[in-house]
Amino acid sequence: MPFLLRLAALLCIAALAAPAQAQDWPVRPVKIVVPFSAGGSSDQLARLLAPELSATFKQQFIIENRTGSAGAVGSAQVARAEPDGYTFVNAGSGPHLTGPAINPNIGYDPLKDFTHIAMEAADSFVFVAGTALGVKTLTDLVALARTKHLTSASPGPGSLGQLILERFKRRAGVDIQHVPAANSGMNEIVGNHISLTMTTLLTTGEMIRAGKVVPLAVTSAERHPAYPDVPTFAELGYPDTRGDTWFWLAGPKNLPAEIVGRLNAEIRRINRTPKMRAHFDKLALSTRDLDPAAVAKFVADEYAFWAPLAREVGLAVQ
Secondary structure: OHHHHHHHHHHHHHHHHHHHHHHHOOOOOEEEEEOOOOOOHHHHHHHHHHHHHHHHHOOOEEEEEOOOHHHHHHHHHHHOOOOOOOEEEEEEHHHHHHHHHHOOOOOOOOOOOEEEEEEEEEEEEEEEEEHHHOOOOHHHHHHHHOOOOEEEEEOOOOOHHHHHHHHHHHHHOOOEEEEEOHHHHHHHHHOOOOOEEEEEHHHHHHHHHOOOEEEEEEOOOOOOOOOOOOOEOHHHOOOOOOOEEEEEEEEEOOOOHHHHHHHHHHHHHHHHOHHHHHHHHHHOOEOOOOOHHHHHHHHHHHHHHHHHHHHHOOOOOO
16 A cells, blocks of 8 residues: 555656756756758858847757758657757658658657657748740740650759659640759859759759849749749649748657647747848748747648649659
């Protein structure tokens, strides 16, 4: 009987301790794993966010770049971490949407193995042509592609850029050869070695503004405020040729609800500040103001959209 009483007392103490720990969080530095190299979109966003979180929560939010396998290495590390609120990942469309859709053996389930917390921002894709190609519109391109062999780059095999390209090809009924290239082939396009590329506005914005490439269509639902003259694929007759590279904060599954709620509220507040809005405008990024349940639904809906496409275009690893 004394043993059972002691056991009951210990269980009560443990039950009371868990909420207290969540309330006290954080009591030491917090790590945000960026599953890509320094300088990329994911890294830039994480480094904009971390100082703001550090100031609010009075603990350092430290960035750790953990690269490998198109973001899968860093993401898997966080999926296996303790759900104590001290290890997060700057999740993104590549390692959490298209990667698992293409490779079922990636090492984690993007829906079951993570707690998806708060949206950060999105970088839309744009289909651009080299000036030497002589096309001004998407209609021009489709006509040319039916008479001439064309090539198009993307950030890499199985990337969101390639999937968007493959969907457009099927909807337009054209055959354009995919060519993976560093920096989405921007140098090769300017040098007239590659015809086109499907890449992000952040990657190609400077060359668009300089007139070195011709933007044909953007993947956002509406015309981008930074590029109001560039039509969307949807308004040109390709409503399902869409896709933004989204980034959001995620952690291991079973994170305490209080920590999730506090982080969600703070990131949403940060995203509304004039300082962060100025960064988003400068980088041509957009964002969404979603609570944790809506973030989880967004990720699930996007995965449901991209997984069938990966199978449709034959990119899935068996």
